[in-house]
Amino acid sequence: MSTAATPRTAPVYALVGNPNCGKSTLFNALTGLKQKVGNYPGVTVERKVGTAYTQHGQPLTLIDLPGAYSLAARSPDEAVTRDVLLGRRADTPMPDRIVCIADATNLERNLYLVHQILDLGRPVVLVLNMMDLAAQAGLQIRAARLEHELGIPVIPCEAANNKGLIELKLALSRHDLPLPRHAWDVPAALAPAVSELQASLIAADAKAPLVARAEALLLLTDPDPLRVTGSTPLSANTTRILESWKTRWTADATDWSGTLVSARYDAIGKLVAQIVVQPEGAEDGHAARASRSTLELSDKIDAVATHPVWGWVIFAAIMATMFFSIFTLAGIPMGWIEALMAAVSGLVDHVIPQGAFHSLVIDGAIAGVEGVIIFLPQILILFLFIGFLESTGYMARAAFIMDRVMSKVGLNGKSFIPLLSSYACAIPGVMAARTIEEPKDRLVTILVAPFMSCSARLPVYLLLIAALVSANEVPVGTQVGLMLLMYALGTGGAFFFAWLFKKTLLRGAPPLMIMELPPYRLPRFRDVLIQMWERGFIFVKRAGTVILALSIVLWFLANYPKPPEGAAAAPNQPIVEAVSPGPDAPRAEPAAAPSAVTAEDPLAYSLAGRAGRLLEPLIAPLGFDWRIGIGLIQSFAAREVFNSSMSVIFSVQESDDEAATRAQLRDAIRAAERPDGSKLFTPLVCLNLMIFYVFAMQCISTLAVVKRETGGWKWALFQLVYMTGTAWLVCFVVYQAGRALGF
Amino acid sequence: MPSALDRLRPEPLPLCQLPAGSSGRVSALTGEAAFCQRVREMGFGERAFVTKVGGRGPFICVVNGCRLALSHDAAAAILVEPTGLKAGS
Numbered sequence: 159m160s161t162a163a164t165p166r167t168a169p170v171y172a173l174v175g176n177p178n179c180g181k182s183t184l185f186n187a188l189t190g191l192k193q194k195v196g197n198y199p200g201v202t203v204e205r206k207v208g209t210a211y212t213q214h215g216q217p218l219t220l221i222d223l224p225g226a227y228s229l230a231a232r233s234p235d236e237a238v239t240r241d242v243l244l245g246r247r248a249d250t251p252m253p254d255r256i257v258c259i260a261d262a263t264n265l266e267r268n269l270y271l272v273h274q275i276l277d278l279g280r281p282v283v284l285v286l287n288m289m290d291l292a293a294q295a296g297l298q299i300r301a302a303r304l305e306h307e308l309g310i311p312v313i314p315c316e317a318a319n320n321k322g323l324i325e326l327k328l329a330l331s332r333h334d335l336p337l338p339r340h341a342w343d344v345p346a347a348l349a350p351a352v353s354e355l356q357a358s359l360i361a362a363d364a365k366a367p368l369v370a371r372a373e374a375l376l377l378l379t380d381p382d383p384l385r386v387t388g389s390t391p392l393s394a395n396t397t398r399i400l401e402s403w404k405t406r407w408t409a410d411a412t413d414w415s416g417t418l419v420s421a422r423y424d425a426i427g428k429l430v431a432q433i434v435v436q437p438e439g440a441e442d443g444h445a446a447r448a449s450r451s452t453l454e455l456s457d458k459i460d461a462v463a464t465h466p467v468w469g470w471v472i473f474a475a476i477m478a479t480m481f482f483s484i485f486t487l488a489g490i491p492m493g494w495i496e497a498l499m500a501a502v503s504g505l506v507d508h509v510i511p512q513g514a515f516h517s518l519v520i521d522g523a524i525a526g527v528e529g530v531i532i533f534l535p536q537i538l539i540l541f542l543f544i545g546f547l548e549s550t551g552y553m554a555r556a557a558f559i560m561d562r563v564m565s566k567v568g569l570n571g572k573s574f575i576p577l578l579s580s581y582a583c584a585i586p587g588v589m590a591a592r593t594i595e596e597p598k599d600r601l602v603t604i605l606v607a608p609f610m611s612c613s614a615r616l617p618v619y620l621l622l623i624a625a626l627v628s629a630n631e632v633p634v635g636t637q638v639g640l641m642l643l644m645y646a647l648g649t650g651g652a653f654f655f656a657w658l659f660k661k662t663l664l665r666g667a668p669p670l671m672i673m674e675l676p677p678y679r680l681p682r683f684r685d686v687l688i689q690m691w692e693r694g695f696i697f698v699k700r701a702g703t704v705i706l707a708l709s710i711v712l713w714f715l716a717n718y719p720k721p722p723e724g725a726a727a728a729p730n731q732p733i734v735e736a737v738s739p740g741p742d743a744p745r746a747e748p749a750a751a752p753s754a755v756t757a758e759d760p761l762a763y764s765l766a767g768r769a770g771r772l773l774e775p776l777i778a779p780l781g782f783d784w785r786i787g788i789g790l791i792q793s794f795a796a797r798e799v800f801n802s803s804m805s806v807i808f809s810v811q812e813s814d815d816e817a818a819t820r821a822q823l824r825d826a827i828r829a830a831e832r833p834d835g836s837k838l839f840t841p842l843v844c845l846n847l848m849i850f851y852v853f854a855m856q857c858i859s860t861l862a863v864v865k866r867e868t869g870g871w872k873w874a875l876f877q878l879v880y881m882t883g884t885a886w887l888v889c890f891v892v893y894q895a896g897r898a899l900g901f
Numbered sequence: 902m903p904s905a906l907d908r909l910r911p912e913p914l915p916l917c918q919l920p921a922g923s924s925g926r927v928s929a930l931t932g933e934a935a936f937c938q939r940v941r942e943m944g945f946g947e948r949a950f951v952t953k954v955g956g957r958g959p960f961i962c963v964v965n966g967c968r969l970a971l972s973h974d975a976a977a978a979i980l981v982e983p984t985g986l987k988a989g990s
Contacts, residue, residue, distance in 0.1 A: 230942065264966050670978060
């Protein structure tokens with residue numbers, strides 16, 4: 159409270175509301191592009207902070223908290239909302255004031271969270287959003303009456319139409335925000351327990367009185383106290399009191415959680431009865447058969463969109479359009495990025511004298527970052543589609559349709575969005591899993607998401623398909639067929655392992671899915687674009703930091719130690735310049751003494767080359783040799799680095815004409831031989847290599863995100879081992895069977 | 902008198918068995934405690950008025966003007982007393 163009015167510094171407001179209440183739209187309307195997006199340390203929940211200005215130009219800091227139905231959090235993003243509001247997060251100071259956003263068309267449920275927040279006794283401004291839709295539904299809402307009842311400013315608003323924002327800003331700039339006049343009767347059966355727990359939380363857990371009361375109420379709402387306390391365990395005294403009350407209630411069959419939630423809803427029901435005038439014909443005064451018109455429209459659309467047959471047709475059409483856009487339209491901006499990076503390389507080429515540093519910048523840093531940034535257009539297109547699907551309300555229907563499929567492997571429809579995102583990149587996929595409530599389901603989803611063929615695998619598939627088919631131009635049918643086979647293998651693998659994990663390691667009852675289906679709405683371009691921009695920015699930032707660092711490390715591994723003076727042809731030029739895809743004899747001598755090789759190729763002498771040789775006995779049964787081994791190791795920075803590794807190993811000179819470079823690389827690979835003169839990249843080896851890329855975990859960035867999301871290295875390492883193990887096993891079987899069959 | 906009332910009062914049935922297009926009032930939740938808590942917090946607790954719109958598991962229901970999708974098992978854990986058909990169906 160003492161922090162409520164600190165006029166000299168910008169007050170900090172937290173924005174809180176149910177999912178789909180228009181919170182992000184309001185946040186965007188208030189802050190424009192003055193937003194900072196990052197992550198809360200320790201979890202992959204997005205942290206959005208923005209600056210808004212009052213009518214008098216005074217800055218206000220706004221924190222957009224993740225949508226939540228209740229402070230009794232059930233998913234990591236809801237937990238962040240709870241922890242920030244209770245002042246538990248060291249990285250985010252307890253906000254001075256709170257803006258609650260409620261969907262006016264569904265006031266009763268939205269007021270549940272508001273009711274819990276009022277318990278905190280902090281200054282609150284309540285925004286009734288979507289007043290236009292409520293009016294369309296025939297609902298009349300007496301905002302002034304609600305303001306009188308709660309004792310806090312209540313602002314009717316239409317964030318989507320920029321209506322009510324001035325009134326809201328005026329309320330936010332008030333120095334003397336009143337504290338809520340909020341009183342409700344905790345049920346008699348629970349009241350003594352609430353008092354006792356509150357006293358103990360104050361005395362033994364050092365909580366402020368009102369926070370202690372709010373926490374006591376949460377402890378009696380959620381059956382599992384561990385979920386409420388999160389990273390701040392209860393003192394022994396409070397635990398003892400809680401346990402003794404629960405034992406007592408269990409003995410006399412009191413459903414404490416149900417009683418408490420019902421009591422809140424009773425209090426809210428009385429409030430709503432006073433402030434919401436139902437349209438004529440509303441059923442027995444029951445709150446809001448609201449949004450009749452939007453509901454009827456949604457009913458009509460849903461009759462088709464969730465139809466057992468038409469629903470699938472629409473779903474398939476949308477997915478096909480999305481993937482077509484990702485894989486074709488993205489080509490244009492990808493060309494621009496290539497041109498831009500080539501220009502940067504050209505500039506650096508002129509500025510930095512030839513030498514090791516020149517190579518480090520061009521072949522290490524720039525090439526490595528380009529390898530990742532090149533996927534930005536695909537990722538932006540994916541997020542554009544996801545943004546549209548979310549803002550129109552279709553995404554929840556897609557999850558609904560997929561629920562039937564997902565339930566076959568023990569997951570529910572909510573796992574669909576993370577898996578879908580993973581087709582572009584597993585990192586946003588893993589991050590999207592944060593909305594899944596059941597921890598085991600979330601973990602299973604994270605563990606299998608990288609099986610979905612991400613866009614980094616695409617260039618590898620394309621190269622190998624080109625090498626596999628003998629014609630110069632690969633027939634489109636063959637290319638699409640093989641590509642679909644790879645996608646199907648990955649998806650099948652994800653579903654198989656989800657099923658396996660749910661049966662064994664992470665056994666759990668089939669989750670009971672309850673998910674809100676927001677009404678269909680016209681998409682908000684501004685919100686979609688802002689979200690796309692933010693996600694793209696996070697991606698670029700990662701490319702500029704982690705990937706850059708990794709690329710430099712890999713460059714060192716591929717370039718050092720240098721072969722002894724005089725042994726190599728050109729010590730400062732690790733990339734051999736000849737374009738001779740023909741009979742490249744001595745380089746393909748894996749069994750020869752190291753010196754014989756290093757004389758020919760500095761790469762083989764480098765740490766990466768040695769690692770490739772070290773790896774060879776392990777991958778030989780899959781039909782791969784040490785040169786492929788180097789590619790596999792380098793793929794850990796990003797899978798498509800395989801292509802540039804092969805360029806280096808098979809001495810393909812990069813030229814400005816990209817198609818020519820690609821054709822050269824393809825020819826070089828086709829011509830590559832084993833020591834005995836047989837072809838290295840037989841169709842079987844190409845196919846097997848593609849299969850290896852489908853299943854193997856070869857992405858350090860994903861592992862880092864998984865580590866952060868699961869709270870330690872245990873599951874990230876498990877994922878690395880089981881995925882790569884699967885890849886090895888499948889490839890072993892395919893190669894040995896293929897050989898036995900004479901391929 | 903109680904017997905007459907009891908006869909008027911329809912038998913509770915799981916939401917999954919409620920015919921599409923009809924409505925009911927939630928009489929009990931039978932799932933595990935965590936599920937019941939969330940369902941109640943979403944305004945789907947005892948006494949809530951629910952209309953089943955359709956679907957063959959997962960189902961779509963309307964509660965308080967809000968559309969919710971429920972998996973078959975979730976709908977089986979919610980017992981409702983039917984209150985009649987939706988107008989027009």
